[in-house]
Amino acid sequence: xxxxxxxxxxxxAASPYxxxxxxxxxxGGTVHSNTGQISLAVAIEPALQTERGDAIxxxxxxxxxxxxxxxxxxxxxxxxWQQAAADNIEHQLExxxxxxxxxxxxxxxxxxxxxxxxxxxxTCRLSPPVAVSGCRASAEARRSDHGEIVRGFYPRxxxx
Numbered sequence: 257x258x259x260x261x262x263x264x265x266x267x268x269a270a271s272p273y274x275x276x277x278x279x280x281x282x283x284g285g286t287v288h289s290n291t292g293q294i295s296l297a298v299a300i301e302p303a304l305q306t307e308r309g310d311a312i313x314x315x316x317x318x319x320x321x322x323x324x325x326x327x328x329x330x331x332x333x334x335x336x337w338q339q340a341a342a343d344n345i346e347h348q349l350e351x352x353x354x355x356x357x358x359x360x361x362x363x364x365x366x367x368x369x370x371x372x373x374x375x376x377x378x379t380c381r382l383s384p385p386v387a388v389s390g391c392r393a394s395a396e397a398r399r400s401d402h403g404e405i406v407r408g409f410y411p412r413x414x415x416x
Contacts, residue, residue, distance in 0.1 A: 273362040275301040278349055280329075281369040288372050292337025298328045298351055298364070309356025316349055317342040324354065345370050 280297035281287050287294055296314070304310055304326070311324035316332065319340035332340075341347060347370070352363040 271361045272305060273300060273302065273353055275299070276351065276353060276362045276364045278351055278364050278367040281349070281367065283367045284369065286370045286372050288374065290373050291334040292332070292341060292371075293334050294332040294337065294371070296330055296332065296349070296351075300328065300353065300362075304328065304353065310353055310361065313352045313354050313360075314349065315352070316340040317347050341371075345372075347371060 277299045278296065279299050280295060298312060304312070306326045311326050312328075312330075313324050314321045314332065316336070317340060321332065321336050321340055323336070346368060348366050348368050350364055350366045353361045355361055
């Protein structure tokens with residue numbers, strides 16, 4: 257699939273919008289997500305004119321997501337995250353309102369944020385054992401009274 261390319265609005269071009277901001281995640285903030293599902297919230301003035309065909313395009317770490325949005329609160333799905341996100345802790349988001357023909361009308365300032373993934377080993381220490389993505393478990397695996405991993409129940413480390 258060819259990368260999606262959305263040009264920035266031309267400087268001085270007339271736009272029906274006066275302001276576009278990403279309000280979630282916060283600039284410099286931290287998002288907790290093990291899957292890459294990230295919630296976004298956008299503020300726009302005046303209201304997004306979906307009846308005209310206007311929509312919100314999202315840029316994550318220099319890659320445009322293939323799907324535009326028509327609501328001000330939405331999620332980046334885990335599959336979108338896997339396709340677009342850079343392999344680091346710090347990430348950048350930008351949104352642009354496009355018209356029905358794909359012409360950029362207004363862009364937001366970029367927002368930088370950090371993604372924190374929980375400790376996979378903690379996720380794997382469940383009693384009774386359950387199938388958890390990223391864990392290998394045996395029917396005998398249990399959490400001890402002190403929280404240690406017991407025989408046959410290890411995160412993907414090549415152990416057990």
